[in-house]
Amino acid sequence: MNxxxxxxxxxxxxxxxxxxxxxxxxxxxxxxxxxYLDKQADSRRExxxxxxxxxxxxxxxVSSHFLDEVLKREQAASTAFGQIAIPHSMKMDCEKTGLAIAISPGGIQWGTQRVHIVLLIAINEKNSHLFKELYEALILLFSDPSILEVLRQCKTFEEFTSVIFSYTM
Incomplete structure (x- = not known):
């Protein structure tokens, strides 16, 4: 083996x-x-x-100021990678760690890109050690173009979950 x-x-x-x-x-x-399933054809990032x-x-x-923190992060640099965006706050001060999901078959204008999947990450400091690993796992998973095409068609959380597990096993 070399x-x-x-x-x-x-x-x-x-x-x-x-x-x-x-x-x-x-x-x-x-x-x-x-x-969230976005049924609009011309949705905007905000x-x-x-x-x-x-x-x-x-x-x-999250608290009421979370949106402002996420928008600040987006102004610093876009969190879009191809057809997916993974926005988050620079601060890890959320009450609980979780991910909110938006799927948009029609696409969302995200700066100069058009994305179809948004994973908004809320991180609590006690889970900060998991953030890097979770983020890397999501990037790895979504680097496969075939999963993006399948996820774009999901209409429910259950469908989304089924697709995620079929690609992680």
């Missing part, structure tokens, strides 16, 4: 561990109450962020 093959196998093991973290913490951080922040606030994940 060095390149060894590095490849190590990366495979590390990637598998990231997917296990996502699978393990999924029930704790994801909830049907934090799911509108979607307001909706998702309201959902997080209604479920006692």
């Amino acid at each position: 060095l390149k093959e060894i590095y490849s196998q190590i990366q495979t093991v590390l990637d598998r561990k990231k997917m296990q973290i996502l699978t393990e913490y999924y029930p704790q951080f994801f909830s049907p109450a934090l799911f 509108d979607i962020l307001k909706i998702l922040c309201r959902k997080l606030r209604n479920e006692h994940f």
Whole structure:
């Protein structure tokens, strides 16, 4: 076995561990109450962020200033990566850690890009150690273009969950 093959196998093991973290913490951080299906054809980033922040606030994940912090982060640098955006606050001062999901078959104008999936992350300081691992797992998962096409078609949280688990197993 050459060095390149060894590095490849190590990366495979590390990637598998990231997917296990996502699978393990999924029930704790994801909830049907934090799911939104955007049926508009011309949605804007700010509108979607307001909706998702309201959902997080209604479920006692964040305070009233969370939206302002998320918008500050977006002004510093866009959180869009291809068809997905993973916005978050720079502060880890949320009441609970969780992710609000928006799926938009028609797309959302996100700065200069158009995204179809938004995962708004709220982080509580006690879970800050998980943030990097969870973020990396999400990026790894969504780097596969085929999952994005399937997720774009999801109409419910249950469908979204089923797709996520089918790709992480």
